[in-house]
Amino acid sequence: MSAQNALNNLTFIDALKPIKMPAVQQRRNKLSNQLWQQIQIAKSQIEHTHFVVKRRVTVRDLEGNYKSIERPKRLKPWWFMAADGALCLSVFYGSKRIEIIPGKTSIAVKNMSELLKTLEILKQETEAGSFDKAIEAASGELKLNFNKSDS
Numbered sequence: 001m002s003a004q005n006a007l008n009n010l011t012f013i014d015a016l017k018p019i020k021m022p023a024v025q026q027r028r029n030k031l032s033n034q035l036w037q038q039i040q041i042a043k044s045q046i047e048h049t050h051f052v053v054k055r056r057v058t059v060r061d062l063e064g065n066y067k068s069i070e071r072p073k074r075l076k077p078w079w080f081m082a083a084d085g086a087l088c089l090s091v092f093y094g095s096k097r098i099e100i101i102p103g104k105t106s107i108a109v110k111n112m113s114e115l116l117k118t119l120e121i122l123k124q125e126t127e128a129g130s131f132d133k134a135i136e137a138a139s140g141e142l143k144l145n146f147n148k149s150d151s
Helices: 002-008 023-047 112-128 132-150
Strands: 054-060 066-072 079-081 087-090 106-109
Touching: 023 112, 023 132, 087 112, 106 112
Parallel strands: none
Antiparallel strands: 054 066, 079 087, 087 106
């Protein structure tokens, strides 16, 4: 009887798991994951630690056998020092710089702690869908680069 009472507290619905995630959500997740990595890089620089993301690659050994191994992924910070000495942050989708506000590709920040806060705000806004148009434009540009090599 107690199991039945526990089930009465749950909300049951009739829902199906989507077969495929919508493209807009896939792009959002990709940018969100990249922003998470940038946040971790910034934290590691502030705390003077080392941040590594590993990825699986397949390599061939001396006998010609293929093996799957983990290698560190090369991560590049998205921030840089401008000519005037200001700390600037650019957001990338793949290799394309995103214009978060039309005509503006960088965000000026005062220091590393403000950079960290800015990255966290950008991640929240990405997950909320604020940058969907900018991400879609960058994604379209990237697709054009892939199509050029086919012809």
